[in-house]
Amino acid sequence: MLGTEDGDALTARMPWFEIRNTQYPVGYLNNGFELFFDYVPPKSILDFHFVIAYNTVKSDNDSEWFAVDVPHHNLVHLKSVPIKAI
Secondary structure, eight states: OEEOOOHHHHHHHOGGGOOOTTSOSEEEETTEEEEOOSOOOTTOOOOOOOEEOOOSSOOSSSHHHHHHOOOGGGTTTSOOOOOOOO
């Protein structure tokens, strides 16, 4: 399970993204997901997180969903690896 912040969390943390109700900012793809926004101010510093969770046994519960639902402020103090946008 690969997860990131939902639209509500992104809006609360970075309201200048001007996320509109007509387009949800997180798109799920067959091989991952994408984030898209209507506006990003020039020279903005952006930070996003991605959390990976894995169950070693097949499970019918939602534990992986809960595991990737981590608030951004709980992660920012951890060591990170910067990536370049494509």
